[in-house]
Amino acid sequence: MKTSLEQGRRASLRRPGTRLGRFGRLVLTGAASMLLWQSAWALLPIEHWSEPSGAQVWLVHSPAIPMVDVQIDFDAGSRRDPAAQAGLASAAAMMSAKGVQADGDAPALDENALGQAWADLGASLDAGADRDALSFSLRSLTEPDLLARAAQLAAREIGQPSLDAGVWTSERARWQASLREADTRPGTIASKAYAAAVYGGQSYGQRPSAQTLDAIGIADMQAWRAHYLQACRARVSIVGAVDRAQAQTLVQTLLSRLPQQDAGGCAPLPAVPDAQPLKTAEQESIPFHSAQAHVLIGQPGIKRSDPDFLALLVGNHILGGGSFTSRLMQQVREQRGLSYSVGSGFSPGLNVGAFTVALQTRPDQAKEAVRVTREVIAKFVADGPTEAELRAAKDNLIGGFALRIDSNRKLLGNVANIAWNGLPLDYLDHWTERVQALTLPDVRAAMQRTLQPERMVTVIVGGQP
Numbered sequence: 001m002k003t004s005l006e007q008g009r010r011a012s013l014r015r016p017g018t019r020l021g022r023f024g025r026l027v028l029t030g031a032a033s034m035l036l037w038q039s040a041w042a043l044l045p046i047e048h049w050s051e052p053s054g055a056q057v058w059l060v061h062s063p064a065i066p067m068v069d070v071q072i073d074f075d076a077g078s079r080r081d082p083a084a085q086a087g088l089a090s091a092a093a094m095m096s097a098k099g100v101q102a103d104g105d106a107p108a109l110d111e112n113a114l115g116q117a118w119a120d121l122g123a124s125l126d127a128g129a130d131r132d133a134l135s136f137s138l139r140s141l142t143e144p145d146l147l148a149r150a151a152q153l154a155a156r157e158i159g160q161p162s163l164d165a166g167v168w169t170s171e172r173a174r175w176q177a178s179l180r181e182a183d184t185r186p187g188t189i190a191s192k193a194y195a196a197a198v199y200g201g202q203s204y205g206q207r208p209s210a211q212t213l214d215a216i217g218i219a220d221m222q223a224w225r226a227h228y229l230q231a232c233r234a235r236v237s238i239v240g241a242v243d244r245a246q247a248q249t250l251v252q253t254l255l256s257r258l259p260q261q262d263a264g265g266c267a268p269l270p271a272v273p274d275a276q277p278l279k280t281a282e283q284e285s286i287p288f289h290s291a292q293a294h295v296l297i298g299q300p301g302i303k304r305s306d307p308d309f310l311a312l313l314v315g316n317h318i319l320g321g322g323s324f325t326s327r328l329m330q331q332v333r334e335q336r337g338l339s340y341s342v343g344s345g346f347s348p349g350l351n352v353g354a355f356t357v358a359l360q361t362r363p364d365q366a367k368e369a370v371r372v373t374r375e376v377i378a379k380f381v382a383d384g385p386t387e388a389e390l391r392a393a394k395d396n397l398i399g400g401f402a403l404r405i406d407s408n409r410k411l412l413g414n415v416a417n418i419a420w421n422g423l424p425l426d427y428l429d430h431w432t433e434r435v436q437a438l439t440l441p442d443v444r445a446a447m448q449r450t451l452q453p454e455r456m457v458t459v460i461v462g463g464q465p
Contacts, residue, residue: 043405046415046425047244054232054265055255058419059247060239062408066142068240069412072158072254073420076134076228079203079272079351085215087175087208089129092221094171096127096136099162100153103257108162114153123150125157131204132350133420134228138254139409142241151253158229159257165218176210190294190461193284197457198300198354202275231255232266237416239408274352275300283458293366293462294358297373301355302450304348304421311438311446312346317393318385318443319377320344320357325392331376332359338369355451366460378453384444398432 047059081088102108109117118124123140136158140150182188192207199205234255238247278299302312313321320328320343332342339359347353357377361369385393405411405428418427 043428046418048419048425049244051231051248051251051255053234053252053255053260055234055236055251056419057236057238057247057251058415058425059242059244060411060415061241061243062239062411063241065408066241067408068138068140068142068147068238068242068250069408070136070138070240070250070254071237071412071416072136072138073133073235073237073416074135074229074233075132075269075350076224076233077130077132078206079131079349080228080269081203081206083201083203083206084212085220086206086212088216088220088224089134090208091168091172091213091216092224093127093129093134095163095168095221096157096161097125098167098171099164100156101160101162103156103160106156110162111167114157117153118150121146121150121153123153125150125154127157131353136254142246147250148253151250155254155257158254163218163221168218168221172213172216175208176213179208179210179213186288186290186292186294186461189286189288190296190459193286193461194296194298194356194457194459195354197282197284197459198278198298198356199275202351203272204275204349204351204353226259228269229258230261230266231258232261233269234258235416235419237412237419239412239415272351274303278452278455278457281455281458284460286459286461288462290363290462292360293363293369293460294360295366295370295373295461296356296358296459297370297377297456298354298356299452299456300352301346302348303350303352306348306450308446308449309348310434311442312450314390314393314397314435314438315380315385315443315447316344316346316355317397318389319380319447322393322396325396327376327380327389328357328359328373332369332372336368336372338365338372342373363462366462370458370460374453374456374458377451377456381447381451381453384440384447387440390438390440390443394435394438397435401432 044060044062047057047061049057051057076089076092078086078089097111097114099110099114100108121140123138123146126137128135128137136154138150138154140147195205195207236251236254238250242250302308306312318327320326323329323343324334326343328342328344332338333340339361342357342359344355344357346355357373359369359373405414414428417423418425
């Protein structure tokens, strides 16, 4: 598992066959190359304000290239799916791209016509749902007429999807077939068993199935959208060649077809309970005839708001997130040859996400690989890193920081992370110095507060009993 700087939250359901058009492709290709000359260390300031609708907006004015990237997030991810309708948030996101209703003189558009309309504009709109959020991502050139038309089309897709019952029946059948095929793979079996063991009944552990998709109808998507997709609930992140006035016009257009609340604003959404800490170690061995045994070891970890986040980021980089330099890779692969690859990672969100170690090994080596992995985790938690490991991890993370924000889209992801998690506007400006300031006791104490090696879940699919 790779350790990302701050991102990895988005799992976009892209519209099949979306095309930018020749002009759009040429401009966006040139835009990507132009960004290379910009110094990633010269971070642009982030503006933040509230719209009259209640929507919250974060803007980085980046005028170097004539384009804009927008991400609109709603607290409507899969953690809010009813257990019997797991997949509802993803279904609502997917169906937004399958056509839009007629709007005044503008005719209704099916999926093909909608895709062609986006291609003609040289723009794109993606929709997706992950654990925490349902999101829309717009990319467009900022030529005034093109941007205005792209915003109007995006507003229709966001607020007026056709939600055709026949289309949903077909898409659901394809989705169910895909789930059945995935259930024949050892990796899927391991992931589902692991999520159930780590999260228990908490919603982060829910997975869609043929049965839960059968329980989702068009009326359910309509009710879901009406409750969660309201203008006052939107968090909008913008990076591009637009100033504040232009950004305000853009946001108002994009949210114009969503339900608007009165001056009282949106009622708070209910809290989602966290997964409970594990009380004992658990191991589940699932027979499966495969060339490789799939092994997952872990426990509930942290929320993104945890004050230990950066210390754990550095600690995990040393333990298993730093690829070939990590302790797990050295001990499990390099010294013993028990696995081709092994890694660890935290997956924090609005709720507590898992800490997970993942590896694959020969079935006859699974028992030994698990033993060594557990020993490495326990020793690292007890003793912490060495001074040399800490210095190397800091150098690697800080040295790679510039590559995390060297394009509009990457910068947008970081701005959206600030918006979503309520981080200070100057968070990126001070990220490197905060990482640099971490000490050996800081990292060791954070790992000891968070990880309990003696109470972790182990799932083995395909290994010897």
